[in-house]
Amino acid sequence: MHGYELRKRLNLMLGWRSLLSYGSLYPALKKMLRAGWIEEHTVLSGATSRRPRIVYEPTDAGRAEFVRLMSEAGPSAWEDDNFDIRFAFFSSTDMEIRLRVLEGRRMRLQERLERVQGQLSLTQKEMDRYAAELQRHGVEQVEREVHWLSELIQAERAGTTAPQQPPGAKA
Amino acid sequence: MHGYELRKRLNLMLGWRSLLSYGSLYPALKKMLRAGWIEEHTVLSGATSRRPRIVYEPTDAGRAEFVRLMSEAGPSAWEDDNFDIRFAFFSSTDMEIRLRVLEGRRMRLQERLERVQGQLSLTQKEMDRYAAELQRHGVEQVEREVHWLSELIQAERAGTTAPQQPPGAKA
DNA sequence: TTCGTCATGTAATGGGTTACATGATTAC
DNA sequence: GTAATCATGTAACCCATTACATGACGAA
Structure with missing residues (x-):
């Protein structure tokens, strides 16, 4: 094109x-x-x-x-921008690779959550109201993406033999 | 510091x-x-x-x-990165400005939604499964942020006289 | 003794956006 | 008639990351 x-x-x-x-x-x-x-x-x-x-x-x-x-299913593939591109072309990839990318991405996000939540209790008292709300919302968004990834991983695993519709796609 | x-x-x-x-x-x-x-x-x-x-x-x-x-409550303030910074310092801003920034941000996100959803029906048939799923998830995330913003806007409006706790902050 | 943290800085490198340049066509 | 879209490209600029440089301190 x-x-x-x-x-x-x-x-x-x-x-x-x-x-x-x-x-x-x-x-x-x-x-x-x-x-x-x-x-x-x-x-x-x-x-x-x-x-x-x-x-x-x-x-x-x-x-x-x-x-x-x-x-390539290494660290760079689960970084924000790269992940989206990789995901968009998942149809052209083996399930093995897809799983590794999805799991890597999930790991990366969980690391972020731990980093923030570990220090959340420490800082929350001295933190500004709005700053705290921003963080809360951020955590929520990331948690939601983790959940999304988990469902996709499950769907991939379920489709070990036959290719599968990702959840949310029309039947 | x-x-x-x-x-x-x-x-x-x-x-x-x-x-x-x-x-x-x-x-x-x-x-x-x-x-x-x-x-x-x-x-x-x-x-x-x-x-x-x-x-x-x-x-x-x-x-x-x-x-x-x-x-400054102009367009640049409702762009992704800038918005977060602006929000983090909301305590140092008048409610008027806060409202304008929140509403601007919401408008920007709604524009995005319309852009995608307008062409969603057109493309979905010829679109790849995974690409479609990525878009669906993207729409969902943005919709959620719009909802979040709406609640914040409501809270700001409710607190016209007295300053108010944003929803989600501890009482 | 070695690694991680404290603490400040600079230079090269890389990457992308913005603005410019050109010109035909279609829709209002 | 005029604005938007089609269609390709270049050059300047901005800005941020990466890697390097330096050195003391505390913990394992």
Whole structure:
């Protein structure tokens, strides 16, 4: 697909907080081109006078690189931003990897909870009302994500033999 | 307070996703010093041979600048990162400003929801299972934050005369 | 004795956003 | 007619993290 279209799609899928900008999109495509991961084809669109689109397609090397990236289940994969991207492409990954990413993410979040809750009792007295409320809400949000992850992990495990619908997806 | 201590405090209050690094903390302090917003005092700590702490204190100009910053209730104040910081210092702000910030934030989140939900029906069929699940969870999280904000707004409004405990704070 | 914490700082590096530049087309 | 969308790109700028540098103290 071409850059403009790609941007729209990515913004739709992952554009909660920030939108992908042209200043990072196009240079990134050029980099992938130089690395040999994608090929470009210029395609004239309907009306002749219109600016031709540059359609990109993954090469074999690119596909291999994608698989390699998706099979990385290390710490970087359970960091906030990376996790979302990894999750969005879960369909292209083995269940083993999916489980490791989900569990890693959950671990990371639980670490955060412990860090805060360990010091919560200490600080709460001297802490500002609003600051405390912010923390309470933060804890709640993280706890909810942990719960969400747990359900997904369960669903993955249940589907050891047959692929499974994640909870919340329409039947 | 001195830099090291400040870092710990801020990480405790706002360090959900990222920890404040020395590389941004100390240069920032120097900048505020040059701007005349803070003063530094070198303080020898208990053991004589220990590295002296550099304790910072706001000047009158600094305090004024703080008040000015806190009374900015424009769009930048309801962006993700800024909002948290603004909220954490709500105690130092008038209720008017607090309300405007809370309502602005809620509006921003509702815009996001509309953007996604408007196109949700269109895309859901051609969308990947996991991508859809990610979106569903994202929507849920945002809806929850909207609800949280609504309660806070109500609490602020109820406390027009007397200052009020935010819901969730201990009585 | 070695590791973690206290405590302050600098330089390089990397990354992304913003703004600019261009120009045709479609919808109001 | 004018604004928004399609469509691709570049350059300047900002800003934050990472890694490095230094050194004393307390605990295991």
